[in-house]
Amino acid sequence: MSLIEWTRLPGETVEDAVAMLLCSENFEATQVRPGRGDGGIDVFVPTAPNFSGRDVYQVKRYAENLNSSQQRKIRRSLNQVVETAKKQGWTITSWWLVLPLNPTPGNIAWFAKMTKELPFKTHWVGLNRIEFLAASHPQVVDYYLRDGRARLQEQTDRLVGLLSGRHDRSKGDPMAPIDIIDDVRDVYRLINQYDPFYRYELSLTAEPPSQSIAESSPPGLVAVAGYGSNDGWVNVSIIARSLAATIEKPVTGHFTVSIQGDDSALSDFRKFVEYGTPVALPAGFAKVKLDLPGGLGGHEMDGLLRLSPATSGLENVTERELIIAMLTPESRPLAELELSLMEVTEGIEGGRRTVWIDSPGFVEIEMLSKKYPEITLNFKISVDVGGKRPDDIVSSLEFLANLHGSNIMGLAQAFGPRKFTVGTIDSEREQDPDFSRFAKLAKAIRSLQKHTSDRLLFPRVFTGEQALAILEADRIMSGESVTATWSGFKVDRDPSSDPSEWVKFEVGDEAELRLIRDINFELDGQTYVVGKQAALMRGVVSEVTAESVRFEPLDKEDQATLVRFDGEADTGRVHSRRVDEK
Structure with a gap:
C-alpha cells in the first residue's frame, strides 16, 4: 500500500x-x-x-x-x-x-x-x-x-510541555550543563521536524553573534538571529534546506540608512550602491527589520549592518585571468603580472566591480567601472617575501618596483598578442626602493638555484652585506667579472713538492696571483656553495722564507678581479708567477 x-x-x-x-x-x-x-x-x-x-x-x-x-x-x-x-x-x-x-x-x-x-x-x-x-x-x-497547521500546533504543545519543568529533579538541586543536554536536543528536533524549507541551529554564547558564526555554518545560511543581553545570548542560524526554498519562501525585510558625520562610512556606502562593494556600517547608521522564518525577526534592530551582493557574479564570467603591466611612457613593457579573478559585484546604480589578485597574494586590485572603458584601479599591497620561492614572487616584485608616476599602466587579455589598454598612474606616486631591492635579490636567488640542488628561499631576515654577497655570487656565476679590494696574505709552500719547481721569489718582486675560492652566500643562517671563483690579483712580494711567501697589494687602489672558475683546482689553491717571468 x-x-x-x-x-x-x-x-x-x-x-x-x-x-x-x-x-x-x-x-x-x-x-x-x-x-x-x-x-x-x-x-x-x-x-x-x-x-x-x-x-x-x-x-x-x-x-x-x-x-x-x-x-x-x-x-x-x-x-x-x-x-x-x-x-x-x-x-x-x-x-x-x-x-x-x-x-x-x-x-x-x-x-x-x-x-x-x-x-x-x-x-x-x-x-x-x-x-x-x-x-x-x-x-x-x-x-x-497534509494538515501542516495541525502538526505545527502539536509541535508547539509538545515544546511547551518540554519547557514546563522536569519531574526527576529534587527541589534545590543545582543545575548542571549535563541536566539540559536531553532537553536541548529535544528542542532542536522539535523545531526542525516540520518546516520543509528551513532548518534551525542553536548556539549559546557570551557575546552576540559574530561573523565567525556565518563563516563556520554550512551552505544555505540565510540569517543568524541573536537574542540576549549581558547574561548571555541564544543564537539561531536559519539554514535553507535547498536553493528552491529561498524562492518558495524568501526572506523579506527592509532597512533604512542615515549616515551623518562620517565621511568614510558615507564613501563606503556609496561604493556599495554604485558597485556592490561589501560594506559594514557601524551601529547607529542603519535600522533593519527582517521577517525571518520560524517567527524570528519582525522587530526593528539598530546595530552593525553588513551589506553584500546576493551573488558573486563569477558564474557569468568565462575569462578569469588578466595581464596587468607597467610600461614606460613610450609603452615599452617593464614588468607584468598575471592576475586571477576573485570577486565580481554589481551595484544598484549599475556600476561593476572586479577584484583581482596575483599568485603570491602581494597585489590585490579592485577595478571599478560605471562607463566602460573608464576604469578606476585601487591597489591593496601586502608584501611578505620571507620563505617564498623566488620564482613565485619575482614578477610581483618587479611590477611593484615599477609602480610609480613616471610610468603608465596597461591591461591585456592573458592569451594571444599583448594589446594593452593603457592608463595613467597617480603622478605623485614615488618609486618604492624596497621593492626594487627585493626584486633584484629575488632574481639573483632564482638564478643561483640553477647551480645547487638545495632549495633556495627568499630570506626572512638579511643584512645589507649578505644581500651584496648574493648579488655578487649571481654576477660571477652568470659569467661577469667583479672587482674587490684585497689585503696581504701568506702562501705556505707545499713541503711534499720538489723545491726546484718553486718560483724563485725575492722581496720586491711583482707577481701575478690566482686564488681559488668557493662562491658562497648565506640565507637565514645557512651557507650555500654554488661554484668556484678565481681571484686574479697583481701584488708585490713582501717576505720570503723557506716555508712561505707573503704578498701585498702594489698600492691601496689595487683590486682583485673575481671570475667564475670551472677548473679542477681545489679551493684555497694559489697559483703565482713573477711579472717578468716568461
Missing part, C-alpha cells in the same frame, strides 16, 4: 510536492516556476560552471497508467527541453521523468522508443523512489499534502 494517496490529490499539489522533494534531496537543485518561460523544465541540477550543463527533471502528476494524451504531453515537454537548451546554449547531461507511477512493460517500451535517439541519458523515476523521498523528508509531505 502506498504511503500517500497520489491519485486523490490535485495535480498541481502533486507536482509542487514532488518538485520540493527533489530539491530537498539535492541542495543545488533549482525549481523553475511554471509558466511560458519554463522551457519544459520543472527542476534542474547544474553539472557544469555557469549552468552550462544541467540534469533536467520533468515532474508529472500522473499516478495511474499513462494514456495516449498523457504520453503526448510528456513527449512535448521533452522536445521543449531540447529546444530550450539549444536556444539558450547549454547542454542537457541527463533527463529524468518523475511521476508517482511505476512503469509497466508497455510504459518501458514506449519510453525507450521515445528516448533512443537522444544524445544524453534518460531515466524514469517512479512511485517507489518518490515514496522513499517522502519518507526521507516528512516535513515536505506534511506541508504540501
